Amino acid sequence: MPASMNVPASNKPASMNPSPLRRQVSAEEWQTRVDLAACYRLIALHGWDDLIFTHISAKIPGTEHFLINPYGQTFDEISASSLVRIDLAGNKLDDGPYDINPAGYTIHSAIHEVREDVACVLHTHTAAGVAVSAQRDGLLPLSQQSLFVLSGLATHGYEGVALDHDEKARLQRDLGQCGFMLLHNHGLLTCGPSIPDTFLMMFTFQRACEIQVMAQAGGGALIPIPQAILDGARAMAAGVTRSKSGLGGALAWPALLRKLDRLNPGYDA
Numbered sequence: 412m413p414a415s416m417n418v419p420a421s422n423k424p425a426s427m428n429p430s431p432l433r434r435q436v437s438a439e440e441w442q443t444r445v446d447l448a449a450c451y452r453l454i455a456l457h458g459w460d461d462l463i464f465t466h467i468s469a470k471i472p473g474t475e476h477f478l479i480n481p482y483g484q485t486f487d488e489i490s491a492s493s494l495v496r497i498d499l500a501g502n503k504l505d506d507g508p509y510d511i512n513p514a515g516y517t518i519h520s521a522i523h524e525v526r527e528d529v530a531c532v533l534h535t536h537t538a539a540g541v542a543v544s545a546q547r548d549g550l551l552p553l554s555q556q557s558l559f560v561l562s563g564l565a566t567h568g569y570e571g572v573a574l575d576h577d578e579k580a581r582l583q584r585d586l587g588q589c590g591f592m593l594l595h596n597h598g599l600l601t602c603g604p605s606i607p608d609t610f611l612m613m614f615t616f617q618r619a620c621e622i623q624v625m626a627q628a629g630g631g632a633l634i635p636i637p638q639a640i641l642d643g644a645r646a647m648a649a650g651v652t653r654s655k656s657g658l659g660g661a662l663a664w665p666a667l668l669r670k671l672d673r674l675n676p677g678y679d680a
Contacts, residue, residue: 430492430680439472444491446606446664447478447531448678452671453610454535455486459617461536465598466515469531469606470523475499477523479516481509490680499524514573521579522586522602529602531609539620540599549593552636553626556619559612561641562648565589569596591616607660610667 433441447469454460454467463486468479478494480486496504501516519532543550549566550557567585570578586592590612592600599616603609626633671678 430490432492437473441491443469443471443606444478444494445679447494448489448491449668449671450531450533450606450610451480451486451489452675452678453667454533454613456671456675457614457617459535459537459613460486464512465534465536466512466519467531467533467609468515468519468523470529471496472530475523476504477519479511479519481507482512482515483509487675490678492680517573517576517579518582518600521582524579525583526586526588526602528604530604531606532600532602533609533613534594534598534600535613535617536598537617537620539624540617541597542624543620544593544595544597544599549595550619551623551633552641553633554619554622554636556615556622558636558641558644559648560591560616560619562645563589563591565592567592567594569594603660605660607664607667609660611660611663 432444436444447467450467450469463480463483466480468477470477476496476498478496480489481493481495484493493507493509495507495509495511497511497516498504499520501511501513501520503511515534518534522529522532550560550564552558552561565586567582570581586602590601590603592602594600599613599620601609601612601616603612
């Protein structure tokens with residue numbers, strides 16, 4: 412993914428129906444809530460949701476707290492106000508009618524605990540993602556999209572539904588400093604320095620998996636990308652990371668918000 416300018420993640424006008432919560436939280440927290448709610452709805456818009464399951468979390472700037480989805484709402488109805496604020500121990504910090512998904516807490520708190528560079532963690536159970544995660548060789552170098560993922564891809568073995576807190580240490584170890592993780596027999600995970608970047612990373616990961624499954628279904632011999640090109644992609648990705656100029660998400664994000672405003676408004680309420 413190409414580097415991009417540091418532009419605001421969202422420059423859209425405030426909602427016509429401002430939430431009372433907006434007056435109770437910092438401007439930084441509210442902006443995080445708006446972008447995270449938009450991310451949930453974009454996942455639903457692309458068909459990557461799994462009813463009320465899977466999760467996206469975002470760290471509230473300047474704190475150790477993070478936001479996650481209310482367990483029971485579908486992704487296409489989540490709004491900035493409905494997101495649940497929790498601490499690293501999984502405690503809800505505000506009153507509200509919804510609890511959180513315990514498995515979501517386990518996976519997301521594990522990463523937020525040790526990765527100060529990560530602002531957002533996104534996890535999906537898409538058919539193509541789970542299909543590739545169930546293959547012994549995992550993601551193959553078959554597409555340009557796969558190049559970006561393979562430049563920083565970790566894997567984690569399946570241990571059942573992620574309710575065992577002892578698994579957190581193994582998740583942390585397996586992820587290391589990577590931004591992409593293939594959870595075997597389970598699905599996909601991305602984590603990045605912003606919500607827009609993390610969404611773009613998942614878009615690329617998901618597309619690479621879809622291409623792989625379709626290419627394999629064609630039945631013909633596959634042409635892998637040469638190792639020299641893979642090595643070059645890793646060097647390019649390392650340079651983008653060091654530049655701290657973003658992974659390209661900020662360029663696409665305003666257009667994605669405009670699309671949401673046309674098709675599914677209300678995420679910023």
